[in-house]
Amino acid sequence: MGNVLKVDSLTKRFGDFLVIDGWSLDLQEGEKIVLLGPSGCGKTTFFRIVSGLERQSEGTVETFVDKIGYVFQEPRLLPWRTVYDNLKIVLDDEKKIKQIIGMIGLEGFENLLPSKLSGGMKQRVNIARSLLVEPQILLMDEPFTSLDLNIKLSIIKDIEKMWKKNYFSILMVTHDIKEALMLGNKVVILSQRPARILNVFNINLSKDEKNIYDKRFLELESQITKFVMSQSEEVLV
């Protein structure tokens, strides 16, 4: 199992404004790391640096793969192209596009323009596009915010299915502990801005335990909640 991403003492400033404060993090092949932190703590900036859209101020970020999928926080679809063409622009492979459309539940919507889709549907196209390129690292920036619970769970299952098949690495940002536990095998807790890594929880839940009513699931959830709460009290004091 090799490293696909190595982050060492990463710091990012916008002018005098410190956003990311000395992160070190390794992402292994097939690993699923979830970053859990308050809004505006620099998670999106971190993704932008990893994907090469932004440069760090200090430290190093090395990626050892070249195919990156990115589920953006907002769908970023070409408004003048249909769902199908929005997918086709990143990979011109009819068979794979049809497969992904089926998997993410977009059948019947292929020929619609984004303006005709609901927020949740657009987000599904965003997810489908990121999976279509068969990424070696999948970055997901609060991907499920606009989706209802059923769709959220079914897409998490689909991503798991694809993950089992292709064994890619996942980095996800969220502030929902349940989502973090459903998907991640490591949960990284971040502080408020300037963001530091406070703690890392290893999640070794089996498939059956990844259930919001499961005892171990609930235990882990309360353990993480307690930690987050204790940290925020510290901030308040």
Next chain:
Amino acid sequence: MKTIFGIVLIVLLWYFLSFVIGSSFVLPFPHEVLGNLINQLSTPRFYVALWNTIWKTLIVLFLSSFIGIILGFLMGMSDTIYEIFRPMLMMIQAIPVVSWLAFVVFLWGVGWRGPILISTMAILPNTVFTTASGIKNIDRKLLEMVRLYKVSRSKIFRHVYLASIIPFVIAAIEVSIGNVWKVVLVTEFLVGGNGLGVELAWARQYVDVPRIYAITIIAVVLGIVTERVFKIISRRMLEKWEMY
């Protein structure tokens, strides 16, 4: 139906003003102008002039759109090119039409080239600046997305840049069409060899006021009709391409 009422209103207002002014040298009655118009429509001379104005206008539209879109595109893409060309275009935009006259008359004399050059210069800056602002307004987030997914340059050009500027280009051409007839007629009036503008100049020479108004009506109709036709065509094209 409402439009017809609007036109009737114009005619009534015209009758009223002609009556109040009481001089057909200043404002002849609509029926005098109409009579003159019908007379002109039965002479071959009128159609030669009309055709001369039309082809000049089409060339001006083509040149200003072609150069304007390409230059506007480059200026939108690169701030350096924008800063280099901006002063020149601002200057061209500010030069009064009459100031071009000396230049054109000494260079080419009276003829078709003068109206085309001057009119193109008058229309061009707006097309350039509108196209450039279209490029500058492209959603940066979409550009990041295509960059991240390593979409090829030709696809980015077609699916992002071209698609984004189409509404701006259409708006620019619409404005051009609205102005081009007026500018071409003025330049023909001043330095044209032939065309409706030259006919206007002759009508003025002979103090044939109804003829001046008749030609003006033709110019107004041409302006409105071309704008309408362009709007219908551009809407059909956008629908066909499923753009908006």
